[in-house]
Amino acid sequence: MNWTRRKTIGRGSSATVYAATCQDSGETIAVKSADFHRSEFLQREAKILSSLNSPYVIGYRGCEVTKEPLNNGEATYNLLMEYAPYGTLIDAAAKNGGFLEETRVASYTRQILLGLQYIHNSEGIAHCDIKGSNVLVGDNGEAKIADFGCAKWDEPEVTEPVKGTPAFMAPEVARGERQGKESDIWAVGCTVIEMATGSSPWIGADSTDPVSVMYRVGYMGESPELPSSLTEQAKDFLGKCLKKEANERWTATQLLNHPFLITKPNTEPGLVTKSPTSVTDQMFWRSVEEEEEDDEERPSWWECHEERIGLLSWIGQVVMEPTWDTDGEDWITVRRNND
Numbered sequence: 209m210n211w212t213r214r215k216t217i218g219r220g221s222s223a224t225v226y227a228a229t230c231q232d233s234g235e236t237i238a239v240k241s242a243d244f245h246r247s248e249f250l251q252r253e254a255k256i257l258s259s260l261n262s263p264y265v266i267g268y269r270g271c272e273v274t275k276e277p278l279n280n281g282e283a284t285y286n287l288l289m290e291y292a293p294y295g296t297l298i299d300a301a302a303k304n305g306g307f308l309e310e311t312r313v314a315s316y317t318r319q320i321l322l323g324l325q326y327i328h329n330s331e332g333i334a335h336c337d338i339k340g341s342n343v344l345v346g347d348n349g350e351a352k353i354a355d356f357g358c359a360k361w362d363e364p365e366v367t368e369p370v371k372g373t374p375a376f377m378a379p380e381v382a383r384g385e386r387q388g389k390e391s392d393i394w395a396v397g398c399t400v401i402e403m404a405t406g407s408s409p410w411i412g413a414d415s416t417d418p419v420s421v422m423y424r425v426g427y428m429g430e431s432p433e434l435p436s437s438l439t440e441q442a443k444d445f446l447g448k449c450l451k452k453e454a455n456e457r458w459t460a461t462q463l464l465n466h467p468f469l470i471t472k473p474n475t476e477p478g479l480v481t482k483s484p485t486s487v488t489d490q491m492f493w494r495s496v497e498e499e500e501e502d503d504e505e506r507p508s509w510w511e512c513h514e515e516r517i518g519l520l521s522w523i524g525q526v527v528m529e530p531t532w533d534t535d536g537e538d539w540i541t542v543r544r545n546n547d
C-alpha cells in the first residue's frame with residue numbers, strides 16, 4: 209500500500225503513532241512505527257492484530273518495513289491500522305469534563321466486552337493491557353480495543369512473564385502467577401472505575417506507587433474502591449469483574465447479560481456529539497509531548513524503586529516505563545525485556 213506519513217498522533221512506550229494518508233484511496237490511516245531492531249513488541253502486535261476482525265477491535269491494514277529520513281535511513285517497522293478519529297476513552301473523559309456519565313460508561317463497557325468476547329472466545333487471545341488509554345473511539349463513536357502489544361494466545365499450560373499496567377492488574381497477575389482472559393475482566397472493572405471517575409482505579413496515599421498497588425492487590429487482598437457516584441447496578445457489575453478468585457469472575461459473555469449493560473438506553477452510534485473535523489483538531493485532545501525513554505537510560509522512577517521491585521520476585525526481568533500521566537499520576541506499562 210502506498211501511503212504518506214503525516215503528523216504524530218500518539219506516543220507510547222514502544223512506538224510512535226502517526227496519521228497517514230493512503231495515496232490511492234485518500235483514506236486516513238494510523239501508522240505505528242518503531243526502529244526495526246526494537247520492534248519485537250510491534251511485530252508481535254501486528255501478528256495478533258492481523259488475525260482479528262471485529263467492529264470493536266481496531267482494524268488491521270498491513271505492515272511494512274521502510275527506510276526513512278526520520279529514522280536516519282535506518283529500517284523502521286510500521287503497523288498500519290484503521291484510524292480512530294476521536295482518540296482514547298481517556299480523551300473522551302477529559303473532553304467531557306474529566307469523567308463520563310454512567311450511561312456512556314455502560315455503552316463503552318458493552319462495546320469493550322463485545323470486543324473481548326470475540327478475542328477471548330473466537331480467537332483464544334487475552335489482551336493483557338485493557339485500560340482506558342488502550343481503547344479508541346471509532347468513526348461512529350464506538351469503542352475499539354487497541355494496543356495488542358502485550359496480548360497473547362491464552363494457553364493455560366504455557367507460562368509467560370506477566371505484562372500490562374500495574375493499576376489494572378488482577379491479583380493473580382500482580383503475584384506473577386497467571387495472566388489470561390479472566391485478568392482482562394478484572395481490568396474491565398478497573399476501566400469502568402477509570403471512566404466513571406476520570407482517574408486511576410486506586411485511591412489512597414500510595415495509589416500512585418505501582419509497587420505498593422501491586423502489593424495491595426496481590427498480597428493484601430485489596431480491590432479498587434467502588435465509586436460512590438455509581439448506581440447499585442453498576443456496583444454489582446463491578447463486583448462480578450473484581451472477584452479476587454479469577455475463576456469466579458464473570459466471563460465477557462455473562463457480563464454482556466448483566467442488567468447494568470442491558471437496561472441502559474442504547475446511545476450508540478453517534479455517542480460523540482461534538483467531533484473534531486480534522487487530525488489537527490484531534491491533536492488538541494491528546495498529549496503527544498511525552499519524551500521517549502531510552503532503553504539504555506533507566507527512568508528515575510526505576511532508580512527510586514529498583515530495590516523494592518526486587519522484592520516482588522517475578523518482576524526481576526521486566527522493563528517498566530512511565531506511559532500514563534493524564535492527571536499527574538504516573539502509571540506504567542510493564543513488559544519483559546528480551547534484550
Ligand SMILES: Nc1ncnc2c1ncn2[C@@H]1O[C@H](COP(=O)(O)OP(=O)(O)OP(=O)(O)O)[C@@H](O)[C@H]1O
Binds near residue numbers: 217218220293341354
Ligand atoms: N489506530 C489509531 N487511531 C488513532 N490514534 C491512535 C491509534 N493507535 C494509537 N493511537 C494513539 O497513539 C497512542 C499510543 O498508541 P499505543 O497505545 O498503541 O502505543 P504503545 O507504544 O503501545 O503505548 P503503551 O505505552 O500504552 O503501550 C494512543 O494512546 C492513541 O492516542
